[in-house]
Amino acid sequence: MLTFDTFYSSDIQIGDSTLLLNIETTGLSPRNAFVFMIGLGWMENNGWHFRCLLAEKRMDERKLMEVFQQILTGYHQVLTYGGHSFTYRFLEERWRNYSDSDFFSDTEHRLFENIRQLDIQKSLSPYKHLLSFADIKKETAEHFVHYHRSEHTAPKELIKCYTAWELSGDNKLQTQLISHHDADMIGLLSLYSLIAYAQFFRGEFDAIEHCETDGRFCSFTLSLKTAVPVPIQASGVYFFLSLTKASALLRIPMFQGELKYFLPGPAKDYYYLPKEDQAVHRSIACYVDKAYRQKATAATCYVRQNGVFLPAADTSLQPCFRESYDSTHFFIAYDTNRFEEHPDDLKHYLSILIKKSLIH
16 A cells, blocks of 8 residues: 655635545445545645555555544544545445454444534535536536646546556556545545535524615625635525625515414414404403404414515514415514514524525
């Protein structure tokens, strides 16, 4: 087994004790293929330390796995692109092949046990339509973030390159393999910036910087936890969105008119007053002539409110309004005093709206 170390100067920082991981294999099935190269990366000084573990022969895979496992124990999180669809499964299967040795004696112990597996591809997959991705392949993502590889060899050609190098030991072929490793690791760092989209699309942001209305829309300017690499515009179920650097602009359509608030608790505790077209609690209804009241049902257990409303993705923020009992569209009152006095309510509202509006 050969080891190659390089240093890549970069201001990209990834917390949680993260290990970058990329592998190259001789095929897609771990039953009849093996790992011939493992690419690793970790933060060091003012950049990233990349390490390439390269098998000189197939029998070196055991040593690759041992060295990788030893390094892995020092980290809490692994970062990949496509790890859940390929990398983790392949390595786990190959790991089990060596359970006969003392080093691998604990067959119940999984290679990535207690390790957080952060997969950029998996994080982005529910939102690829928002980024106008034709697919979620690594090449597509690299093109989106404008990463231009210094070396690119197609998977089948890379396997041929490795097989030829394994037989000949040709230095040019070895250089091609290492150059491919370096390009993959730098690319993985570049693709990490895509996590900023997934983070925001999950409803996570730093703060609400500004709010204004024009009578038709309520616009919120939000600061992002992480800047996005490429500006985008998108439409959700409840709003229009634009992301630029470390800022998000949400334009939410406003509704002005009358809606109904369906009272909490069982309907049997209320009476409906047809003349007033609203329900009141039985403790009050007892003072109303029986001719002007009737037992409320779920559909008539409401009070009416006229005003300006914003669409809501669920009923978690109360009071929540609807047009009718059967309506699946919810609203909250546009109440500037409430938003100013309880900013967490507004942040919760926007977070849920983003999270439930954008997922495909």
